[in-house]
Amino acid sequence: AQTVTQSQPEMSVQEAETVTLSCTYDTSESDYYLFWYKQPPSRQMILVIRQEAYKQQNATENRFSVNFQKAAKSFSLKISDSQLGDAAMYFCAYSEGPTNKLIFGTGTLLAVQP
């Protein structure tokens, strides 16, 4: 069965600095999708960035970028120029196949210090 592991329960970063959140996953499939979702105190999950496994190029969305290492089954999220509004719980998620089913990790709580 597919699994997603986030080994950092909590992280802290200074405003304007860069932070990297780690994620590893396990799957026997070759075609799948990986996501980072942000869950602020409002509880509403928001998509930060997604990566298609067959694409070697790392996805980038403004200040957010990923380091996708398919052979190592690693999918880390880098947040550059951190802002106070980035403070939230971040979840790494995996998906494949004909449904929208997401398999989530346990999350990393990111604090941004002013």
Added chain:
Amino acid sequence: ETGVTQSPTHLIKTRGQQVTLRCSSQSGHNTVSWYQQALGQGPQFIFQYYREEENGRGNFPPRFSGLQFPNYSSELNVNALELDDSALYLCASSPYRGGMEKLFFGSGTQLSVL
């Protein structure tokens, strides 16, 4: 703002009772998924509906059931509530089904079972 609304925001029930949670998606979002998020955990997939038919289910017993309506609203029903059913229930919608789809989440219903 994701355009997905859930009601109620909070609910308290007694063990053995039945509960109905509601979700309203954006027009054109033919797929709706439900997730259970226990405290301190990532969301777990309950099931997905596409055009009013269930087309994927996670590891949840039959007392968890759902409905999807033509007006892009949906329901999650849970019978014979157990204490472990206490969690945040999230609904997520998208126009299409498939592993690569961006999901639009609601803010959830916090269910407490006493």
